[in-house]
Amino acid sequence: MAKSQAVDEQCPVEVGLNILSGKWKLKILWHLSNGTIRFNELQRVLGNITTKTLTQQLRELEEQGIITRKVFPEVPPKVEYSLSELGATIKPILAQLCDWGKAYHSYNSHTEIV
Template sequence: MAKIKASSHEKNFDESEHNAQGRDMANCPVTTAINVIGGKWKVIILYQLRGQTLRFGELKRVIPKITQKMLTQQLRELEKDKLVKRVVYAEVPPKVEYTSTELAEKLNPALDLLCAWGSEYEKAHQSE
């Protein structure tokens, strides 16, 4: 069975892998979306960038549990995937700003739904 790999940070999918309805999961748009924005940090980074421009240090402050190395890696991947625009200013020390792209902004309704669902989930589990 052949393996396909769309990019360095995506999981391998078996071309013959199908779901219960016989759909090819390797070519499923949901698979593409999860490959691009999946993981622990990308959605959080995109959520923090919505409607604003932040510098690296500002992003690190609003996402305190992410390491500097991981933030750098995730921003590079988001930039490569055209979800984040990186602007470097010729200053000393260097000033770098990150902004979500128009493509990333199209995720805002989904981010709103995830936020609302997260609140509902927290409420449902408070009594436990």
């Protein structure tokens, strides 16, 4: 069994990866980086994510202080998600990751894989 490591001793990259790990979190944050979005709209733009999985991922991001959730007391319930002040600090990183992905795709499409 691995030893438990204090947060202060963890590599900062590991901390970031632990927060952002999973298939959906970066995609969720990418869409939220464009502004506030409602649950159903977010589920639609993400594609084949289940309601349960999206709810779980959003709850984790909210607990970590990355996103905020605003509930409007109406019927049917309206819930909006947006990046928190802390979450907004990831926008430049997401933009750089997007640029890198485009460059990688461009490079790969011009290079034969042996």
